[in-house]
Amino acid sequence: MSLMADLPGADRLSARLRRDTHAAHEAAQGSGFLDALASGLLPWEAYADLTAQHWFLYEALELAAGTMADDPVARAFVFPELMRLPSLEADLHYLHGPCWPDRIAALPATTTYCTRLRYAANSHPIGFIAHHYTRYLGDLSGGQYLGRAIARAYGLNGDGHRFFIFDGIEPTALKTYYRQLLDSLPWSHYEQDEFVTEVLEAYRLNIAVLDDLRRRWT
Structure with a gap:
């Protein structure tokens, strides 16, 4: 039985997260950069730049997942099927060719985000789960719409946008299970x-990356 099974819905951690991060979520979803990208108003290089920034972020996060795989609390959130680095590297190879590592660079906001992510996600399960939740549940939610829109806008059919494709995963079911895990945490x-404070910080850092991209491309 869940450790929080008797709590009313409004008192569960997952419900609190939705309430407390609503404004930050809307701000991230409302990025002018993402809107322009989804509408195909930017050159393909802008999408390639977003993909590159994702690579730096997920490298930091997925290295932390290796560190946290044996942690008694955090290990429940290490889902191998969610790992994005192989898909991102395939996308970058498609977009930039085999020399893609030499053609990408982290934006200033991405470097700041990665620094915070490495510190928080490698030091304590609270930090790891906060950044894990912010990235992957976003990918399984608004990221699914964004991926479809980008594929239409830039004529991609699998190759070039594999980051958004989660083979063998039903997003709604996984998100439900993930929130049940959150609600069972003995915190x-x-x-x-x-935890909520770190999630909000992750949102803030993500918005800063999108702002850097917007200034570069719009």
Whole structure:
């Protein structure tokens, strides 16, 4: 039985997350850069740039997943089927060719994000789960719409946008299971506060990356 099975829905951690991050979520989803990209108003190089920034972020996050794989709390959130680095590298190879590592660079906001991510996600399960939740549940939610829109706008059919494709995963079912895991975490109210604070920081850092991309391409 879940450790929080008797809590009413509004008191569950997953419900609190939705409430407390609503404004940040809307700000990220409302990025002018993503809107322009989804509408095909930017050159393909802008999409390739977004893909490159994702590579830096997921390299940091998925290295932390290796560190946290044996942690008694965090290991439940290490889903091998969610790993994005192989898909991102395939996308970058398609977009830039075999020399893609020499053709990408982290934006200033991406470097800041990666620094925070490495510190938080490697030091404590709260930090790891906060950044894991922010990235992957976003990919399984709004990221699915974005991926389809980008594929239409830039004429991609698998190759070049594999980052958005989760083979063998039903997004709604996985998100439901993920939220059940969150609600079962044996955290105090203080630890939950710390977790929500780190999720909000991850949103802020992500928005800063999108702002850097917007300034470069729009």
